Amino acid sequence: MPAPITALDWRGPLADAVRAELDSKTKPPGSLGRLETLALQLALIQNVPRPRLDSARCLVFAADHGVAAQGVSPYPQAVTAQMVANFLAGGAAISVLAREFDCALSVVDCGVLSAQPTPHPQLLDRRLGAGTASLLEGPALSPQQVETALANGAALIDALPARAYAFGEMGIGNTTSAAALMHASTALDAAQCTGRGTGLDDPGLARKQAVVADAVARQGRSEDPRLLLSRYGGFEIATLCGAMLGAAAARSVVLVDGFIATAAAAMALRIDRALRGYLVFAHVSAEAPHARWLAELQAEPLLDLGLRLGEGSGAILGLPLLRAACALLADMATFAGAGVTERT
Ligand SMILES: O=C(O)c1ccc[n+]([C@@H]2O[C@H](COP(=O)([O-])O)[C@@H](O)[C@H]2O)c1
Numbered sequence: 001m002p003a004p005i006t007a008l009d010w011r012g013p014l015a016d017a018v019r020a021e022l023d024s025k026t027k028p029p030g031s032l033g034r035l036e037t038l039a040l041q042l043a044l045i046q047n048v049p050r051p052r053l054d055s056a057r058c059l060v061f062a063a064d065h066g067v068a069a070q071g072v073s074p075y076p077q078a079v080t081a082q083m084v085a086n087f088l089a090g091g092a093a094i095s096v097l098a099r100e101f102d103c104a105l106s107v108v109d110c111g112v113l114s115a116q117p118t119p120h121p122q123l124l125d126r127r128l129g130a131g132t133a134s135l136l137e138g139p140a141l142s143p144q145q146v147e148t149a150l151a152n153g154a155a156l157i158d159a160l161p162a163r164a165y166a167f168g169e170m171g172i173g174n175t176t177s178a179a180a181l182m183h184a185s186t187a188l189d190a191a192q193c194t195g196r197g198t199g200l201d202d203p204g205l206a207r208k209q210a211v212v213a214d215a216v217a218r219q220g221r222s223e224d225p226r227l228l229l230s231r232y233g234g235f236e237i238a239t240l241c242g243a244m245l246g247a248a249a250a251r252s253v254v255l256v257d258g259f260i261a262t263a264a265a266a267m268a269l270r271i272d273r274a275l276r277g278y279l280v281f282a283h284v285s286a287e288a289p290h291a292r293w294l295a296e297l298q299a300e301p302l303l304d305l306g307l308r309l310g311e312g313s314g315a316i317l318g319l320p321l322l323r324a325a326c327a328l329l330a331d332m333a334t335f336a337g338a339g340v341t342e343r344t
């Protein structure tokens with residue numbers, strides 16, 4: 001069972017003090033928009049009037065998916081292991097962004113079907129098995145694998161402490177898993193929950209929608225997040241779910257990436273609603289159902305850049321905005337201090 005999360009108190013004395021401090025700064029009240037909300041959120045998360053973001057980590061959770069055999073992705077399953085090697089070699093988009101933003105990068109192997117993974121200081125072995133089972137043929141994870149994944153994710157946070165986490169994922173076929181989780185846990189139909197992933201053409205999209213519809217027709221809808229994770233997977237989504245809950249329990253900020261990371265967040269929110277205050281939805285992906293799911297979660301993403309890469313690439317782009325919010329709260333002059341006249 002993941003550790004309990006302290007719900008944020010947006011109406012308490014600390015929130016009032018931070019709002020008053022923001023209003024005392026040399027700017028019209030509210031004129032720094034979302035950066036002011038972020039500063040307040042960070043203060044409440046850290047439970048201090050002057051939050052700091054002196055450490056940040058990016059964790060990319062990777063796994064293979066049996067459902068990839070159904071032709072639901074234009075790329076072969078082997079790309080998952082190949083991209084893990086690319087993350088570690090420093091050539092992937094997330095490798096470049098992590099260096100650019102001075103953010104430690106780790107890759108969590110939750111079940112990638114590489115013959116023999118080469119040990120690497122940034123590679124963490126948390127394999128639950130040899131790839132997620134096909135969600136079309138039965139449960140993608142056993143109930144025991146779900147529990148192990150949730151515990152693994154939370155334990156990673158204890159092992160790799162940070163004030164902020166940019167969480168991402170890699171897994172050919174995992175937009176099908178995320179689509180099935182969305183279809184099975186919302187009132188939306190399979191077509192509304194299914195997107196083109198890495199770039200399916202129209203016949204591919206129709207095939208993927210049929211797979212999502214079939215899988216949910218066979219295994220059913222549910223409100224139970226553990227049951228949903230068990231039915232539809234995948235290994236990386238369930239582990240990511242545990243990591244999000246662990247990060248919030250440790251009072252760290254969780255930067256949520258795209259469609260698949262949002263699937264993990266949606267399941268984690270069903271496990272502990274208090275997680276909500278710790279989440280920063282960094283961007284809205286170009287994967288069509290992502291905007292719909294964010295709307296269901298009443299989440300307003302920070303960025304809309306047309307990204308649909310995954311890997312945590314959108315999540316990490318939120319990091320400079322979090323850092324900016326902290327710096328503004330800490331370092332801006334007040335009207336009184338700078339001798340600037342307040343509004344009449
Ligand atoms: O983050 C997103 O919104 C996103 C949207 C489309 C694709 N992806 C990435 O693409 C992979 C899954 O796509 P697919 O087509 O194989 O299901 C997986 O590695 C994800 O990281 C990610």
Ligand SMILES: Cc1cc2nc[nH]c2cc1C
Nearest residue numbers: 075079170198309310311
């Ligand atoms: C090349 C490639 C890189 C990725 N990164 C995340 N998902 C991906 C899918 C593909 C196909």
